[in-house]
Amino acid sequence: MTEPRVHIVDDDEAMRDSLKWLLESRGLKVELYPSGEAFLDAFDNSFCGCLVLDVRMPGMSGLDLHEQLDARASTLPVIFITGHGDVPMAVSALKKGAADFIEKPFNNQDMLGLIESCMKQDRAAAAKRAENASVTQRLDSLTRREREVLGLIVAGKLNKLIADELRISIKTVEVHRSRVMEKMGAASVAELVQLVLKTQA
């Protein structure tokens, strides 16, 4: 996993440079790209932090770039910078999953706050993604019978009922159950259910 950075895409050199100057004054790592195309060339899914994107650009527009990123399953939060009268455009971008937008001319503090909250969000999301990944991994380690038993446990059924349903002895159910609890690393049934539901969400 790479270091979180603020990726800035703007066609105006002065904007890019001044933003970098501003953000760096708050200790943030900044990467600059003069166009959407340049960013896409550099992009890979390990990017984290946030993306500050100017809506109005010659060549690939900010919206186009956003769509491309969506298509590449990017999780990078996107902040749009919009000019006067581009509000409807920004709204449609939000609907498509952008994190937020900020209208030019913007207040520096607002801009900084927005970027920092986005980076925090991205960090949390990354952590959650990692946890989900481990639960999934554990689920994959279960045998078929164990997964059946897990399903019935999550459905709230008692061992006897599970035994009846699967036509096995209660003893065998109990063995499967303890195996599942062990493999999933769950201390209680409640924790087990929470884990399973998290992955399903």
Add this chain to the structure above:
Amino acid sequence: MMPNIAVGAFILAMVALVWMLQTRDFDQQMATLARDVQWAEQTLRLHMQSDQEFLQELARDASDGQIGGGKFQARATQYLAINPHLSNIAWADADGIIRDAAPIKTGYWNIGKSLAPTEQEQGLIAARNSGRPMYGNAYISERSGPTLELFVPIPHGRNFLGAMVATYPVSGMLRHLVPAWFSEKYHLSFTGAGNRLLAENSAARPHDEGLSYSLNFDPPGNGMQMHVVAYRTDTSLAKILSILLIVGLSLLVVWSLWSLRNSLARRIRAEDALRAESNFRKAMEESMPTGMRAIDMHGRITYVNAAFCKMVGHPQEELIGATAPFPYWNPEDTAEHWRNLQRSLAGEPPRSGIESRFRRKNGEVFDVRLYEAPLVDSSGRQAGWMASIHDITEQRRARAELEASHQRFMAVLEGLDTAIYVADLEADEILFANKAFKNIYGYDAVGRNCWQVTSACHPDPARFMAEARKLAPHQTPLELHDTELQNGVNGHWYQLRERAIQWVDGRVVRMEIATDVTDRMNMEELNNKQLERLEQTSRLVTMGEMASSLAHELNQPLSAIANYNMGCVNRLQANDYRPEELLAAMQKASAQAERAGKIIRRVRDFVKKSEPNRGAVEIADVIEEVIGFAEMDARKAGVRIGVSVPPDLPAAYADKIMIEQVLLNLVKNGIEAMHDTPRSERELALSARANGKDFIEIKVADRGHGVLVEQREKLFAPFYTTKPEGMGMGLNICRSIIEFHHGRLWAVANSGGGSVFSFTLPVNPR
């Protein structure tokens, strides 16, 4: 010809008959005459015979000598007494000496005297020589006129002793021997030798000697002749009568024949005429397509013509004598046929004829119309009914087609939502109007005056392209006028097209086609409004874009400056900086500030380029051009525009285009302000006058809703509007333009309602 010949023959026959009668009568008379004459001659001869015998007896006695003495005298006298036709008897001796004579008294026959010479002597000699009684030649005696004498010889052996002489006075003979009836009937005369008239029984001789008879008188046989001529008196009357009768009757017959002939000729003529007439009628009957059928009073067919036979397909012999139900009746309509027949026989056939359906022999059914008329015979008595039958199938079909076509035509016309009417050009009377027209102007429109009916909405005939009344039929159809008008009553707009067309009766009429174009007008208006809105929107968009791009352009350097600044501040606060870093950032910020300044200058340059182009402007021209622009709107809104500009008004010093914009804006506002004003009051007054020495004042006065006092100053503020689609920029810009020209723009209330917008313009440049 024949009668002529007959008449001629008859006349000939009659003439022949009369001639024959005449001839026969004549022959008969002739025969009677001959018989009577012979009878008279016979009588004379008998008398003379007996006289001769008496004389012979006397002679014999004298020869015997037995009459001597007085005996002769006695016997002769006695004889004379009973035979008065004898005048004398004498006894002469051989020498001619008279021995005795009776009667003695006569001095003529004197005894002893000799016989008179010549005739008497010759008689004596002849008697002596022949020895037989002889008559002497007749001669005229002095005493008794013509006289005839008989000499009878007295023989005595061979001796001649003399002769006995008897004297016949011829007249005496006529007098005594011819009976009285004979003398009445005939004229009798004796002639001697040499046709010498000796005696006649009457001096009256008949005029006509045609009926006469002559014969020799023998004895004496000496050339004496008896000549008889009949008097024609006694029978003539009867004869004439009969002839007259015949002639009369003949004439009568001829006349009657003649009149017969005439009447015959007349009759022939009449017959000829009758035949001609009959042939004519027959030909007429045969030639005409109308079927004729006669029935008697019992409903039996007595006559059919060829056309009828052809029509129903039955030969004549099948129809004549037929009784109801007739073979040509359509079986489906039998009841109706019976009813019609009953009505006809009852003598009440409808005058308009009966419509019925007949069936041909081949089963084809066709429509007919029958007209019944009483059939009267020669005696004036009704003998039946004559019906003429017309095949109206074709007629009906044509009528039905015509009706259908008319209905189609009417359906189309009535179905149109376009109002159409046709009006006479002379009386302006509406001849035809369709339903759409009647829906607008009332259902009693036809027949009324078109201008009255359409008073709410009609064009001015004076503006027609041609005088329709003067058009000849061949010049039609002709477009007269095409305009759009609003109906004052229902408020709809109509496109009115006037056309001169030829009417069904040939005259030229005017047709108006009024199409309701309200929707179109509304649509147009809507379109216009939309267009206006679009223009405004695009103007807005353009303005917005311009502002947006201006803002964007300015945003870049401003944001960059802010970022550099904030970056510097943050670093300075954190006390984490390198001075050269800060310097570079500050320099970059200055560069961005310069960039922003450039942008502002560019905008100022752009604004500077649209400086007005001022010059001398004639206000009258400006007003005229503005009215030209606004006229369409004014007409649609029903607004009249009045103009009042003094001719000596000086020219204003202004940008003409800009002033026109201002004035047009004010005029349009005025027109729109009167939207709710009654139509008659919609008037916009434009006027101009000199305001002092240096200014011209121009006024636009409307009669609209007016402006409240508190609103009046707001009017000119930007983005203030009283109109739903207004931008709120018009009056603001106007005021800016006028003030730019060093003039003033203001509004006051119109004393008669509405507002007055006035502005001033300088006459000379400042």
